[in-house]
Amino acid sequence: MIEKVIEGVYWIAGKDKFLPDSHVYLIGLPERKDYSLVDCGLMEMGSYKIGEIESIGIRPEHIKRIILTHTHLDHIGCLPEIMEAIPGIQVWVHEEEGRYLERGDDRVIWGNKMFESMIRSQITIPERYFDLKPHRKLIDGDILDLGGVRVKVIHIPGHSIGSIGLLNEEHRFFISGDTIYADGAIGRYDLFSADPSQLRRSLELIATLDIDCLLPCHNRVVKSGAGPMIKKTVENWRSLLS
Ligand SMILES: [Zn+2]
Numbered sequence: 340m341i342e343k344v345i346e347g348v349y350w351i352a353g354k355d356k357f358l359p360d361s362h363v364y365l366i367g368l369p370e371r372k373d374y375s376l377v378d379c380g381l382m383e384m385g386s387y388k389i390g391e392i393e394s395i396g397i398r399p400e401h402i403k404r405i406i407l408t409h410t411h412l413d414h415i416g417c418l419p420e421i422m423e424a425i426p427g428i429q430v431w432v433h434e435e436e437g438r439y440l441e442r443g444d445d446r447v448i449w450g451n452k453m454f455e456s457m458i459r460s461q462i463t464i465p466e467r468y469f470d471l472k473p474h475r476k477l478i479d480g481d482i483l484d485l486g487g488v489r490v491k492v493i494h495i496p497g498h499s500i501g502s503i504g505l506l507n508e509e510h511r512f513f514i515s516g517d518t519i520y521a522d523g524a525i526g527r528y529d530l531f532s533a534d535p536s537q538l539r540r541s542l543e544l545i546a547t548l549d550i551d552c553l554l555p556c557h558n559r560v561v562k563s564g565a566g567p568m569i570k571k572t573v574e575n576w577r578s579l580l581s
């Protein structure tokens with residue numbers, strides 16, 4: 340399912356299987372023909388995501404880059420499929436997790452050994468499947484012009500070391516990855532490179548942003564009026580994260 344959220348922003352809902360599949364956002368104004376994807380989803384979900392995009396008349400070759408909110412498996416899993424389907428597509432990721440990808444260190448991707456062996460027992464994934472050199476390593480404060488839609492990169496570590504959010508000041512939307520969701524939920528903070536006190540600081544930072552539309556990478560999307568919900572979520576979790 341693909342749905343337009345606001346002008347220049349489409350939401351492709353994740354299709355959870357035995358593992359969650361992240362939502363994907365497609366960003367860019369139609370006349371610019373310079374689209375960006377935010378996250379990819381789980382393995383074998385590449386053709387579903389591309390099919391949804393084609394269903395609204397957007398040609399895959401007009402997708403120029405993939406921005407990863409972070410590199411957990413449910414967000415990066417089908418990246419190799421998409422890179423094969425769209426030759427020349429670039430990968431942009433925060434520098435902290437970009438370094439792991441470059442080194443071929445996949446501990447952030449899997450989160451922990453138990454997940455890795457459980458998933459590898461069900462699907463064949465070649466060794467070093469996710470090794471890649473990102474085309475751009477993002478840092479906090481980067482301003483990106485994504486096909487006419489301007490977003491600011493906000494580094495929000497805690498769920499993972501290189502988690503980022505993307506803030507658009509014009510329409511007040513925020514793509515929050517797995518750091519904060521709708522309805523009072525936040526991302527887990529027990530996987531490799533996670534840090535509960537960093538997560539608390541990141542949530543406190545998010546609570547200071549002027550956000551109306553919350554676009555997380557799982558569960559419900561909040562198209563308007565998300566500000567009070569975000570502040571309440573942060574308030575509720577603050578004392579539990581140290
Ligand atoms: Zn995650």
Ligand SMILES: [Zn+2]
Pocket residue numbers: 359361411413414517556557
């Ligand atoms: Zn996720």
